[in-house]
Amino acid sequence: MQQLIKTTIASALFATFISSAALAEDLKIGMVVTLSGPPAALGQQIVDGFQLALEEKGGMLGGQKVELIIEDDELKPDVALLKATSLVEKNEVDFVVGTVFSNMLQAIFKPVVQSKTFLISPNAGPSTFAGSNCNPFFFVTSYQNNQNAEVSGMVANAEGFKNVFALVPNYQAGRDNVDGFKQTFEGQLTDEVFTPLGHQDFSAELARMSTSDADAVFAFMPGGMGVRLVNQFANAGLSENMKFMSVFTTDETTLPGQKDAAVGFLAAGSWAPDLPVDANLAFVKAFEAKYGYVPGSYAMQAYDTASLIDSAVSKVDDLSDKDAVRAALKAADFESLRGDFAFNNNHYPVQDFHMLNVVKRDDGKYHTSFVRTLAEDYADSFHEQCKM
Amino acid sequence: MDRSLILGLLIFLTLLAMPFALPLIGQGYLTGLIIKAMLLAIAAISLDLLIGHGGLVSLGHAAFVALGAYAAAIALQSGIENILVLLLITLALTGFVALITGSLALRTTGVYFLMITLAFGQMAYFTLTSLAAYGGDDGLTLWSLATLFGSNVVQKGNGLYFIVLGTLLASWWFVNRMSQSRFGRVLRAARDNPERTEVMGYSVTRYRLVAYVIAAMIAGVSGLLVMQHAEFVSPALAAWQRSGDLIVVVVLGGLATRNGAILGAFFLVIVEELLGSFIHEWRLIYGPLLVFMVLFAKGGLSDLLTSKRRGNQVA
Amino acid sequence: MSTLEILHLNKKFGAINVSNDICISIADNECHAVIGPNGAGKTTLIHQISGMLKPDSGAIKLSGQDITNMGVPQRVQAGLGRTFQITSVLPSFSVLENLAIAAQSKSGSSMRFFANAARESTLNSAASNALERVGLEDRADVIAAELSHGERRLLELGIALAGKPQFLLLDEPMAGLGRVESAALVSLLLELRRSMPMLLVEHDMNAIFKLADVVSVLVDGKIVVSGSPEAVRADPAARAAYLGEGSQ
């Protein structure tokens, strides 16, 4: 905990120091992430990952000193909007990095791209902006929201599951995930259960699972819901006769709360802390040394975002030449922690996706672990509608 | 001229000058912040009509802001662009919903009224989250905005600023004017002593219902402008915490005072912005600040500024 | 013709008959007093006349108009004025405002949102008029909460008068008043009596004998005796039922 305070104070000091010493040619980057409420852990990972990259490069990206302005959207659309507007209009930033959640992205999208400022999402990748609403000023360094679920379908196929019980919260991302799963899964979906957001007690759903004929569960229960679901799943003794696979339910942000209950659970994603890429292993080591916890995909994506900006800025002489900046970003000429990485025509990534499972490390910490690659150079299914 | 009127005029003159003054000192972006405070103030003024003048503490008022915003947003999506038409739709919908919920809610008083309005607010909230066609929980980004007979002066920058300022001025003027009118007198009499007011020959519920509907309609208008400003609507607008924020603004500013709601709204927005820029954990300061305001600044900000003694009239 | 007519009023709370076939008829400019021991059903009777309670059966007529099914405000609009046993005024308004608001309810619609009501001369003169009648002229601008108890009793009466009633319902107007204050109020009511019929519920026997034309004795929800004060005083049934309790 103290770590968090220190980081925040340090970053605040860092920011004030830099801003007072700001020169005309400084590179200004604004960040809008969620740092309040339970999901604050996700936003904190993004801040930490980005700052680690920045630190390793001596506070410079593309050879320019960076002024990083971090804003908390408080998970309120109007706050996000105000913060983003002030970044664009008051601070006149060159790049906006954000957000964690798709609905926050919806809120800040229009004012940022309309001001012809590049918006790079280090996590949220809604279908909304992947298809016909794709935008020349918008890039995503994470994934398209549906992809992880689509790969989960492949995981289910690969593991030979015939009957799967799907459990998601009742909101857009939940429905997207079920649809994504159905798209690739070849077996039978026995149940599709939608719970309210913030669901506390899963025992009714668990009872239904135990009486269903499903041999596996597919879940999308981010944050605290995931912690509760996994613990209650294990407490009810369901782990013995049922497989559990999920997206954003057993990741490095929730595992400290799930611990042994989650070990052996399957997941799908484009990355794991032990993904055998040299740069990645170095990153995880440095990150743990500095922040004292295992990084999740959020931190990784933020690190990659910083590397992307680094590569683009070093290629361009004049940041006001938007076409040149766009071309440099699009080239994605940086060493991604995920290995292969490229942008599609809609500025969403084309990358490999893997099957992961949860393991306990020798030092008692938990993380997701790379099992094998299931989809190579996997593109999202909306990019064809993008005319750009 | 009385002090609070001078203060009010000063506030509006300052607000009028802001869009011209701020760019001169290179702080033009602050107009966005001021718009946010003004929108909050409009909703708070309407709530003060209920709490301060009517003695009716509603914990569901934000629902009307959200309803106004959604009514306008959905109409906009279906191709109605003229802001005046949207205004009529917003007024009609919020007024209608307020008439129905108000006539049920006003069967209760006191804390029971607070809870039943909370119930209606929550119903509105969950209804909005189920509108899958309009974004459900995620909310709805508006790709086009309202126009004034095809002109986009009401969309951005100073045009929008002055529309919001004008609306604030109109609501401020109307509610203050109303508090002196026959209607306002009866409303306050009913707050003081409903039984006596009935025996004076007034049907208290009728007057309260009219106040409830008017307050809802003003809140709805602020919702329309919130939509136009944020270019985005979401069910979060109707969350009970938002209604709580509105109560904080009204109480902090001073109940049934001429400028209380405006002062409270600006205080909240400025404190949030100022504290937030010093320390990320600004709530550690803001929370105790509220406690101290209650313990030591009875009667709200408006009393501090105009130093006129006035009791707290609402129990 | 009688102003207020109460016909066969019945009201039960559970098994208890709080109003048992009550019939009262009050003529123009007549003062009718109702007396009775505590728990006899006086308050219930007042509530039924003013509209706070609905009778189980029976009818109430004001100037020939049936008001049995009307709500409280409608009865006031129809011409009923009343005062409360426990003083009830608008505490945060000035004395004059109290009276002006009362006058306002009989002077056009109150659904007016713009004009400043404090500047309406019709309301202000009606208020001043009531102010003079109860003798509070020099207290016009005082906030009602700051008045003395006696002054508030007067204001209460003033509020009833400002509504230009055709009939007054007085619920223990002397309650809590000292000897001098009571005497002043009695002479005020004596003057009013000449122009306004009233129903008076009171414990103060001296006041009743000065004011009332007719006295009814209510016992266990039933009127046992009704007649002139002297006749009631002489009636053995009334003595047994009521006067035994003491004539405070």
Place this chain on the structure above:
Amino acid sequence: MSTTLLLILCLNGLQYGMLLFLISAGLTLVFGVMGFINLAHGVQYMVGAYLLFAFTGLTGNFMLSVLLSLLCALAFGLLLEFFVFRHLYTRSHLDQVLATFGIIIFLNELAKVVFGPTTLSIALPEFLAGSIQLTEQLKYPIYRLVTIGVGLLVAIGLFITVSYTRIGMLIRAGATTPEMVSALGVNIQRLFMIVFGVGAMLAGFAGVIAAPIYAVEPGMGDNMLIVAFVVIIIGGIGSVGGAFIAALLVGLIDTLGRSLATEILSFVFNPSFANQIGPALASMLIYVLMAAILIFRPRGLLPAKGVA
């Protein structure tokens, strides 16, 4: 829809109802006896949960941690009473709302700063962790059964205290006619403090019980607070019995509604529409219930007489 599932839902509803009762009991007494609206009551629930988390981390002994958490929750409640709430009893309800709202904001943020923003969980000790076979098909976690039992015990204890002891008599008198209690020459300050401390401890206890089931996070008390208010309004302010009945009612309706609304709706509408409005309707149910009860019984089901 199997009977087993229905039975599990009912047990869950009961268990949730018991938690709600523990929170509501204090809230309704504090409101009824002192006329004090304490929004910070929900925060006590969160404090209880975090205390248990901290103590299990320190001692490693679950039962000992429960005991320590209860004592600390009590002490914390008394501390808040002494420094803040005591000065608010005579103030208007709105002032109380504002000040206690400030306390919520402060404590939620403090929890985040001290324990971090992530969701934490507490492992159950071996003897509480398993499930037992209730019927041939039905396995139910022991801990939840224990929760129901403990809730019942507290309810009985409270009922006896309120109905048959001197302090209970004073509390009941305070809820109906506060003037009378002070007229009796009772040290009202101390009565308030006791009621307040016990209320705070019960809310903390609810947090302690809930922590291993629902996990621990900043702001976890906010929604519980709103539901607890719904409970005390339905039950009638100041009435412990009313709070008990209302808590079970709300617990059952909420739990059953969340699981069954969609299925029931899909009998009438097409499944995708039912899926869309089902969860929203389920979340709304307890508010619909409260509004309906208030419309027909504006003072709740079992009002303690005389409370405004």
